[in-house]
Amino acid sequence: MKIKDIIKYIFYKIIDFQPFWYRPSIKIFNYNFEIHKTDADPWPSFPHMHSIEDKLVLNIYTGEVYRKITRDCIGKSRDKDMIKLWNDTKFFNIVIEARKNKPINVKKLEDIPYNWLNEENLNWVKENDVSYKVFK
Secondary structure: OOHHHHHHHHHHHHHHOOOOEEOOOOEEOOEEEEEEOOOOOOOOOOOEEEEOOOOEEEEOOOOEEEEOOOOOEEEEOOHHHHHHHHOOHHHHHHHHHHHHOOOOOOOOOOOOOHHHOOHHHHHHHHHHOHHHHHHO
């Protein structure tokens, strides 16, 4: 390995241990989004993602993208991108952890989009998530 590659690897490992947010490498709606582990705001979904470049918010359950300030829906992300997002192991684990430890101001959790999950994640949801048992 080149020194540049080693430094890049170490840098990404350090970022990977960031305790408060996670930024997947997937571009959604042509923006980079990050999920905040400690964000207790339930709008537009709990949890949700924030864009890095602009003040946009992503509902992770529907793929709808909103302007944060006006709360206008400006579009919907592609299913292909949402499938990649929901099958990112770290993202999936953050969402599951957030759902388990939901804040008091979150009255009801939205259903996980089963059609976006790979087989492994779907099996986990079937065995462990209460909303799936109610859905079925």
